[in-house]
Amino acid sequence: MSSIISITQDQLAALSQRRHEPEWLRSLRLSHWQRFEQLPEPSTHDEEWRRNDLSQFDLASLTLATPEAMAVQRALPPEAQAAGVRFADLAEMVRTAPEALRPWLMSDGLKTTDRKWVALHSALWTHGTFLYVPPHVTVAVPLRMTCHLTQGGVAVFPHTCIVADRGSQVMLFETTTAATDRRSVVNTATELFIQEEAQVAYVNLQAWDGQVVSLTTQRAHIARGGQCTTLSVYLGGQTTKAYVETLLTGEGAVANLLGLHMGEGHQQVDLHTLQDHHAPRTTSDQVYKAVLGGSARSLYTGLIHIRKPAQKSNAYQLNKNLLLTNTAKADSIPKLEIEADDVRCTHGAAVGHIDAETEFYLMSRGLSRQEAGRLIIHGFFEQVLGRLQQPPPQGAADPPRNMAGTVQEEILEAIDRKIAAAL
Amino acid sequence: MSDAPLLVIENLHVSVEGKEIIKGISLQVNRGEVHALMGPNGSGKSTLSNALGGHPRYQVTGGRILFQGEDLVAMKADERARQGLFLAFQYPQAIPGVTVLHFLRMAMKAVRGAETPSPKQMRQAIKEKLALLEMDEAFLQRYVNDGFSGGEKKRCEILQMAVLQPRLAVLDETDSGLDIDALRVVANGVNRLMGPTMGVLLITHYQRLLNYIQPHVVHVLMDGRIVRSGGKELALELEAKGYEGSDTEATASGKRG
Ligand SMILES: Nc1ncnc2c1ncn2[C@@H]1O[C@H](COP(=O)(O)OP(=O)(O)OP(=O)(O)O)[C@@H](O)[C@H]1O
Ligand SMILES: [Mg+2]
Numbered sequence: 018m019s020s021i022i023s024i025t026q027d028q029l030a031a032l033s034q035r036r037h038e039p040e041w042l043r044s045l046r047l048s049h050w051q052r053f054e055q056l057p058e059p060s061t062h063d064e065e066w067r068r069n070d071l072s073q074f075d076l077a078s079l080t081l082a083t084p085e086a087m088a089v090q091r092a093l094p095p096e097a098q099a100a101g102v103r104f105a106d107l108a109e110m111v112r113t114a115p116e117a118l119r120p121w122l123m124s125d126g127l128k129t130t131d132r133k134w135v136a137l138h139s140a141l142w143t144h145g146t147f148l149y150v151p152p153h154v155t156v157a158v159p160l161r162m163t164c165h166l167t168q169g170g171v172a173v174f175p176h177t178c179i180v181a182d183r184g185s186q187v188m189l190f191e192t193t194t195a196a197t198d199r200r201s202v203v204n205t206a207t208e209l210f211i212q213e214e215a216q217v218a219y220v221n222l223q224a225w226d227g228q229v230v231s232l233t234t235q236r237a238h239i240a241r242g243g244q245c246t247t248l249s250v251y252l253g254g255q256t257t258k259a260y261v262e263t264l265l266t267g268e269g270a271v272a273n274l275l276g277l278h279m280g281e282g283h284q285q286v287d288l289h290t291l292q293d294h295h296a297p298r299t300t301s302d303q304v305y306k307a308v309l310g311g312s313a314r315s316l317y318t319g320l321i322h323i324r325k326p327a328q329k330s331n332a333y334q335l336n337k338n339l340l341l342t343n344t345a346k347a348d349s350i351p352k353l354e355i356e357a358d359d360v361r362c363t364h365g366a367a368v369g370h371i372d373a374e375t376e377f378y379l380m381s382r383g384l385s386r387q388e389a390g391r392l393i394i395h396g397f398f399e400q401v402l403g404r405l406q407q408p409p410p411q412g413a414a415d416p417p418r419n420m421a422g423t424v425q426e427e428i429l430e431a432i433d434r435k436i437a438a439a440l
Numbered sequence: 441m442s443d444a445p446l447l448v449i450e451n452l453h454v455s456v457e458g459k460e461i462i463k464g465i466s467l468q469v470n471r472g473e474v475h476a477l478m479g480p481n482g483s484g485k486s487t488l489s490n491a492l493g494g495h496p497r498y499q500v501t502g503g504r505i506l507f508q509g510e511d512l513v514a515m516k517a518d519e520r521a522r523q524g525l526f527l528a529f530q531y532p533q534a535i536p537g538v539t540v541l542h543f544l545r546m547a548m549k550a551v552r553g554a555e556t557p558s559p560k561q562m563r564q565a566i567k568e569k570l571a572l573l574e575m576d577e578a579f580l581q582r583y584v585n586d587g588f589s590g591g592e593k594k595r596c597e598i599l600q601m602a603v604l605q606p607r608l609a610v611l612d613e614t615d616s617g618l619d620i621d622a623l624r625v626v627a628n629g630v631n632r633l634m635g636p637t638m639g640v641l642l643i644t645h646y647q648r649l650l651n652y653i654q655p656h657v658v659h660v661l662m663d664g665r666i667v668r669s670g671g672k673e674l675a676l677e678l679e680a681k682g683y684e685g686s687d688t689e690a691t692a693s694g695k696r697g
Contacts, residue, residue, distance in 0.1 A: 152458075371495070378533040381493050382600065383521035383550030392546060396537030396583070403537075 107145025169199030225253035241267030276305035280313025310343035310439035444509025453502035463664035479661035525608030590617030627652030
């Protein structure tokens, strides 16, 4: 991994200069680069990488993606813009309003991780999006963003930085796709800062094509009274190695952590989740489900860490896997580190196959085997997908329309395409 | 084809995992007829029903089944349903995460194919059947058989039957687990749905169901064979005397034809 796309520190500095980045950003990139150079190389002797094929992540033969390699689209409704919401390209923000980025970008969020490839991401990020919602502003419709990778043989480093200021509300739906002819490595990172009493829903639908190997980091910081729902849908890519980390740093913070994954062929999803409770009366509820066909594999490692000050906290964790074939495989490794004594904490994991009796029941109602399987998978995922709700606008008298509805439908459509390939 | 009898079973043999359970059954159900099938636990009633439905684990090793003149054995379970066969299960399966409404719609679409009614018409049809079975609309939003009581599961089976309007319904102990009011409602529902073009094979342990649904013929199944067939009075007799002795009378009734 260190034989990186033959880039030197000087070249990185030059790149930053070409992009007209301010001094603080350049030195930020360089400090991450230095960290990257110092951190040890991942090895299959590490527990974290034990089950991975490191050659898949090799960058030596790849070139650093240019901005054109990935098409990114975002839509910001005029009302939100008028209310001061920023939803913009990161490079553009660097040119036009760098000071708005400074407190957040690649700051605490990613600095604290000691992963070599996260440091690399922070040094090299090539694409990015910045979302900022001012205090007490509610964005009434889900914001949409699509990223489409069109070049193969590249290393791409897309970055998303989301800041929901005090008491604000927003939902972001990010879709990533690719149409490439050669292996690419996509090293993404998403930082979420949920300030006091803010409510954020972040949905990430990953549907890379089979040439993509992805390394994903997502870190959410939830301040006092903040609420965060994240839904990670991983459908594509040859291998997806993802770290989804949630830090409940303020009292009463709430996190709903949802995940849906599907694999077929030789796809592999390797997930590491962290529910890190720092403050009292915090709640995290995590449900991850995977459906695996072919010889697909899912590895799930979920850590619940409740630190000493986090008394009266609740943490739940559930990982369920549905296997469509006898060659698919799923492993779950729950880990608990509980330092506080007055907490509630549960975890569970299950692996099962489609039940032949259930399949017959559905077929006896006229559904084909495929349709029966599809319905069973939909039902299996419903427990996760159904929990995706956009927070109701504050002070709304009528129960609001479920804004998440269209997002759920779109995810189901993507899942259906995947089911058609897997069944 | 449409002149052919609704269901003809000829010398049917069925095995489960290599073990023969149905050992030569012959039976004919005509349109407009209700046949009751009674028999002790383990005699093969559900095996027959599963074999009719096309469960892949139930192997037809001999004889044949003609449904409206067509060879049923050659069809997969879903095709049988599309041809108008319906099975009400003794132990209906739960499908967590799938609502009754969605399930009914999927089933209607699958069974009706090109003649699928519009979503609005579907909703209307489903509402009517709910009313017929004195069921609450909230039921539609529950997950299929997930956490249902025994009685709710059975009602849900009949609701599906009502919505799908099959030509032949095989009801496997639909009366078991129903309280007396529910039994009346479900039986009335079946009677209302039953028409001159439909046939019913009613599997039951209890004569009381037959007070509500009048059978044309009652069959007694023992150890994989029909040992007696007769009118409604046979059920009363079984209730009084039990199955003991039915075996020995088998030859007599068999000869009677
Ligand atoms: N799927 C199966 N696997 C193994 N054995 C089976 C299976 N289905 C039926 N059998 C066996 O076949 C025999 C008949 O069972 P069946 O369920 O048809 O009886 P039944 O008449 O419906 O009984 P009950 O009145 O208890 O419902 C029993 O010995 C049963 O154990
Ligand atoms: Mg039975």
